[in-house]
Amino acid sequence: MRQGWQMPERIGCDITLCGARLVALGSGALFWPDRRLLCVSDLHLGKSERMARRGGTILPPYETRDTLDRLATDLERTGARMVVCLGDSFDDPGAAAALREDERLWIARLQAGRRWVWIEGNHDPGPVRLGGEHLAELAAPPLVFRHIAQSSAKGEVSGHYHPKAAVRTRARTVSRPAFLADLGRIVMPAYGTYTGGLRSDDRALDRLMGPEAVAVLTGPVPCRVPMPRFRHPGQDGGATD
């Protein structure tokens, strides 16, 4: 697959996983230059529709276009030929069905000329009526893409936890969505506009990640630090979604 293709500029922070050279972008997307593959996780498209449908408040209905807008920018700047949406792409199957026509067309335009894989998530367990392949997981040796991390996996890229990391600088604590990476896996931050985060020092993430794990904070300049960890034993972690 090597085609001598070059990244247009340095746009992220390099992460090597089982020999695959990957780039964590400040937007929260992960790019694999050798395969020209762009991976995004937990888009949660249609969240406001689901909230309204379930009798909650009527949130500003702009999260789908905002998320797609950022995705379009990342596709443009990386020149990706393949897209992997790592699960929870839709807030639920109903939200996928209720997408506005213009947003559905937008997705179709983004898909044109690209291989597009929807990985199943816990929010969107079945196929949705949109173009692209629908897979439980995708093996792309040496990597495997799935929604929820499995213990003792190798070369695994997953999402689900919406990790974020907090760094105490000399002036203040900065907390941002973050990639978590150790020798065996990468856990992706949530890409969707209406998503929150789970701190990396939560028990669940601490258990998952190896001792050498790093966190790459998203933002204008992605920033790599040792993963902030859970400190005191004997407590439960936060709930997962």
Place this chain on the structure above:
Amino acid sequence: MTALPEIIADWFHGRGWQPHPHQLAMLARAQDAATLLIAPTGGGKTMAGFLPTLAELAATPHDVLHTLYVSPLKALAADIKRNLTGPVAEMGLPIRIEDRTGDTSSTQKRRQRADPPHILLTTPESLALLISYEDAPRIFAGLKRIVVDEIHALAESKRGDQLLLALARLQTLCPGLRRVGLSATVEDPAAIAHLLARHPDPCAILHADPGPPPDIAMLETAEKPPWAGGGAAYAIPAVLEQVKRHTTTLIFHNTRAQAEIFFHNLWLANDESLPIGIHHGSLDRQQRLRVEAAMVRNELRAIVCTGTLDLGIDWGDVDLIIQIGAPKNVKRLVQRIGRANHRYNAPSKALLVPANRFEVVECIAALEAVREGALDGDPRGPGPRDVLCQHILITACAGPFDADALYAEVVTAGPYTGLTRAEFDACLDFCATGGYALAAYDRWRRLLHRPDGLWQLRDPRAATTIRMNIGTIQDTDTLQVRLRRNRGNKPLGEIEEGFAATLSPGDTFLIGGQIVKFEGLREMTVEVSRDARRKPRIATFMGTKFATSTQLSDRILAMFAQASWPQLPAHTAEWLALQREVSRLPRRGRLLVESFPFDGRAHTGFYGFAGRNAQQTLGLLLTKRMEELDLHPLGFVATDYATLVWGLDPVTNPAPLLAADILREGLETWLAGNAVMKRTFKAAATIAGLIERNRPGGRKNGRQATFSSDILYDTLLKYDPAHLLMQITREEALRGLVDFGRIEEMLARVGGRIDHVVLDRVTPLAAPMLLEMGRVPVSGAAEERLLAEEAERMLDAAGLADA
């Protein structure tokens, strides 16, 4: 005119009392649609408010609800119940008096709805909840009178706006309803009367005898006030001495954090183990109730407290008020002083304790103003629309409604008399559809417009959630603090989520007067253990911060212009002289700007004397401009007299930062990204019902399921900047937090005359600001630089530098 019934006259007589003239005047006006009574604490104000009710009920038995009493505090409702039940029992009147607040049991609440008492004592939030019930017309049938206590306090907040909308609703349900407002001394009684009365009903204003002038002075201490700080620890021995000499002393603080520090220090110095308590709004309810009960039994010699004890609860025999820290506002000071000595016609005794040298000047200026009876105050703008949105949802909970009728009702409420139909319709549309420019989810509207023209909830089950989110009090997101170890661990109180996020295991902080060590976060609870050894950090609490009034600021500047200061203690006069020697003193017609390095960062202070809110805005505008000029600002803090900005690079020429047109342009654009706007948005969105703080079924979701309200703000700013909530946010910011008018006023006064003094160290006048709470961080290029620095350091330390 209603005469004093014999049974009540006999009761007064039997105690050797005479009704006060203003009590009889209230009785004489019992048939008026609205009456406002201005009276000092201890002037029999409550009896004046209830006398017409007692007279009516004594003359004509009534078998349903007769009088509703609303006060800003739950505790006040409970207190009034105690104080009213006694006389009513002694008069032998068959009157049932009950309170209904957030603390009332659900069994009791259900019973009250089925069988209301004659007099119901409640709060604005509990009243809003009552009118949201479908059976509200039955509950309130027969209601004759409503008494709004401490209306001067309610008039300053959205709680008052909500109450007055509820009154408009009640007035429709009970057309003959008569309103009474009870108020402490205020600068503009007519404005309060306008709020109270149903528009356009007239409202008479009665004044009780204000009593003798207060005995008020600054506390003399052997120790000098420090150059900086807000703790007033230097005054502890002198304050303890005063506590020993009096029966019960209330020690007021401006913020909860200051109260915590002071209490901690007071306790360390309390070698006679005098019984002293602490009381503020972030403490656990059980702890507060214990302190209140001990006060009523006169078991406490002193209570360290904040505004939660500002209002007229009769707490035992208070004979001294001590105010720690400058009072900021003369009116509030006068009202606090009124807390001492509830015996009418005895002067209230109060002592002011400046926390630092600057506050000495402020205290002296305030004392002069009190002696001259010069109260200050700023009129509030029109009724906020986020409160109206909540009111519309509350109305929908009670049943289908007609929009025309609701609009007609709303504009009878004092704060909303100027509301246009278009503004009302925009609020209705927001409640129904979200009111977005992008029309979405027609099927999932919140309110449906029925074929018969009425509006109703699409899903009646939504009423439960709406009721759970009633209210306008904006606590910041707080987390409960509990002592760890034994199961069923003891709650201590609450701290702000933002503060909790900065804690690492092992950090210590002060809460409820004790030092605790942060152990960890367990779901939504901060777990701590006791730790007496370490020097604590100070928990931050949400607290209202009042800006020093224009009047006080002017008095201070006038004082600075003096050649010497005979009215000030020597130490403060010397300090001002030192400031004059090292740098300069601010003057009314010029702007002093000081630049100096401190703690590895470049600091610049702008002494605008425009009040805390305007100085805060100035900080936002200046840091935005500095970001554009690559000065890498990191943050700022605003006090009432100055803004201190710090960053990675020094300011060499302040004039371009202060050009009026650039500041004005900044005001147009700065709205975009800053934390104050997002905080304001969050409050408005929560009140208007876009963000639900509480959902049926209990606790908050796992953290990654929820997302920050900042995201909603950013999204609206980008895709729908003209949305109703964005309009409300801008309005609020202009009104309260931004106060750009005072910046303009300052710029006009200064007229370009800027004195920039560059120094190599902190000046006497700048020092206190370095310790101020409420620092506002600025997100910008500096944050990326700091993050990169720290990442490098951490990677180095972890041996990962070139991994």
